Structures are given as C-alpha cells and as structure tokens.
Amino acid sequence: MKKTVFFSVLFFNILLLIIATFLPRAVASQTQQARKIVYYSVENVLNVKNIPDEQLPIDALSEAIRYWEKSNPNLKFIQSDNPSIEIKWQKYASRTHLGLATCMSVGLKSEKSVDLRQPEHCTLDISLGASDCRGRFVQSDENMITNILMHEIGHALGLRHSQEESHLMYSPESPQTPFNRKGYAIPNKLKALYVGQDDLLTQETKLKADMDSLDLDITQEKSLYDNYYQQYKHYNGQTLSESDYQQAKKITTRVNEQANYINKLVSKRNTLTKKINETINALGCYPNFNVRR
Ligand SMILES: [Zn+2]
Numbered sequence: 058m059k060k061t062v063f064f065s066v067l068f069f070n071i072l073l074l075i076i077a078t079f080l081p082r083a084v085a086s087q088t089q090q091a092r093k094i095v096y097y098s099v100e101n102v103l104n105v106k107n108i109p110d111e112q113l114p115i116d117a118l119s120e121a122i123r124y125w126e127k128s129n130p131n132l133k134f135i136q137s138d139n140p141s142i143e144i145k146w147q148k149y150a151s152r153t154h155l156g157l158a159t160c161m162s163v164g165l166k167s168e169k170s171v172d173l174r175q176p177e178h179c180t181l182d183i184s185l186g187a188s189d190c191r192g193r194f195v196q197s198d199e200n201m202i203t204n205i206l207m208h209e210i211g212h213a214l215g216l217r218h219s220q221e222e223s224h225l226m227y228s229p230e231s232p233q234t235p236f237n238r239k240g241y242a243i244p245n246k247l248k249a250l251y252v253g254q255d256d257l258l259t260q261e262t263k264l265k266a267d268m269d270s271l272d273l274d275i276t277q278e279k280s281l282y283d284n285y286y287q288q289y290k291h292y293n294g295q296t297l298s299e300s301d302y303q304q305a306k307k308i309t310t311r312v313n314e315q316a317n318y319i320n321k322l323v324s325k326r327n328t329l330t331k332k333i334n335e336t337i338n339a340l341g342c343y344p345n346f347n348v349r350r
Pocket residue numbers: 208212218228350
C-alpha cells in the first residue's frame with residue numbers, strides 16, 4: 058500500500074519536471090519562428106556600366122525591404138557577408154524575365170509538395186532596364202525595380218506565383234494551385250514604368266485635353282461663320298441700296314475674317330495632331346514591360 062503511494066508521487070514529480078523543462082523552450086521556439094531575420098548581400102551597382110541613375114536601384118532596394126518589413130513586423134532584413142539572399146544587378150531584362158530567383162531548397166522535392174520547400178539560399182538577378190525599339194537602353198523607374206525586388210524576395214521567402222494580375226507574385230506562367238501566402242502579408246504592387254515614360258504619358262494626356270478644347274472652339278467658331286455666311290448670302294447677287302451695300306460689305310469682311318480665324322485654329326490643330334503622334338510614337342518605342350518574372 059505504501060509502495061503504491063510512493064510510485065504515484067514519483068510519477069507526478071517527473072511529470073512536473075517535464076513540463077518545467079519543455080514549456081519555456083516551446084514558447085521560445087514559437088517566438089523564434091515568428092521572428093524571421095533575412096541576411097542579404099547586394100552587388101555594387103557600379104559593376105553595371107553606364108546606368109543613367111546609379112542611386113535609383115539602391116533606393117529601390119531600401120523601398121522593397123521597407124515594404125516587406127512594414128507588411129510583416131516580424132520580418133527583419135540585415136545586410137551580411139554570409140547572406141541567404143544575394144542580390145545581383147543585370148543591366149538588361151532577358152526576353153522573358155525582369156527578375157529571376159535561383160534558389161537552393163531544403164525539404165521534400167516531389168512535385169506535389171513543392172509548396173513545402175523552404176529556400177535556403179537564393180540568388181536574385183534583378184534587371185535595371187531594357188532596350189527600346191531603337192536598341193537604346195531605358196532604365197526602369199524606382200517603382201519597377203522595387204516591384205521586381207519585392208517579387209523575387211517573395212520567392213526567396215518561399216512564395217510561388219499568383220494567378221491574379223494585380224498581385225505582387227503574379228506571373229503569366231502561373232501554377233494551377235491556389236496561391237499560398239505562407240503566413241506572410243504580401244506588399245502591394247506599385248505602379249511601375251520606365252524612366253521618362255511617366256512624363257510622356259502626362260504630356261499625352263495634356264495634349265489630348267488641349268485637342269478636345271480646341272475642337273470645341275472650332276465647332277463654336279464654325280457655327281458663327283455659318284451665321285455670317287447666311288447673312289452674306291442674303292445680299293449676294295442682289296441690287297442693293299447704298300445702306301444695304303455698306304451692310305453687305307461689312308458682312309463680307311466678317312465672313313472672311315471668321316474664315317481666316319478658323320483656318321488659324323485648324324492649323325493649330327494640325328500642329329497639335331503632329332505633337333500627339335510624336336508622343337504616341339515615343340511611347341510605343343518603350344520596351345514592353347508585360348514580361349514574366
Ligand atoms: Zn516569379
């Protein structure tokens with residue numbers, strides 16, 4: 058009888074010991090899992106020759122990191138000589154990709170469980186621009202490089218592609234499986250263009266608004282001309298009294314002046330049409346940025 062009690066008490070003590078040893082460790086490992094430090098390195102932009110704005114890619118990287126950290130306060134990016142993410146700059150995009158993440162993964166390698174794999178080390182190739190229709194280099198704007206960086210960092214965090222076009226992780230070569238955000242809050246994609254493209258788009262919008270307002274003027278002036286012309290027609294070919302003759306002369310002058318004024322507006326319209334076409338052509342020469350990442 059006494060023996061039983063002894064064993065029972067011992068068992069209870071062991072259990073307490075187990076709880077005391079494992080409980081703090083379990084809590085600590087949970088906190089560690091939630092906080093994720095990503096060590097990265099970045100290539101010197103000067104390694105890429107003849108980049109019009111060398112500061113722009115550096116600013117884009119700060120932004121990309123800021124957006125990821127802002128969306129995920131548990132995530133921290135630290136520059137390191139022993140990085141898990143190596144960022145490399147490429148001057149031109151390839152024909153199909155603006156950026157490329159080449160990762161070595163750990164975990165299960167069968168196709169079905171590809172989502173379970175966690176990249177261990179990734180090299181991110183980030184393009185800084187592309188060729189326009191005349192073969193000249195056009196630099197990507199800060200937003201575009203930020204988008205490419207955020208997308209490729211997403212791959213380095215283990216994310217795959219989304220089918221949704223507005224999604225940061227979108228790619229036309231989208232998988233059939235639904236997007237798995239793996240617990241991350243995904244930053245929004247920014248409006249991205251090439252350097253200089255935004256100015257041209259603004260110019261195009263302004264020129265088109267000028268054209269609309271000019272067309273309205275021309276319509277109004279034409280209706281005034283029609284009015285004068287009707288008055289002129291009334292006198293034309295008639296035998297007139299002196300006062301009517303003077304009136305007819307006045308109307309004739311008015312018709313001619315109005316015709317001259319409209320011709321000036323039409324010539325202004327032709328100049329504007331030429332400028333709009335030049336802007337559209339310049340925009341059309343920009344690289345097609347609807348390529349895969
Ligand atoms: Zn991708």
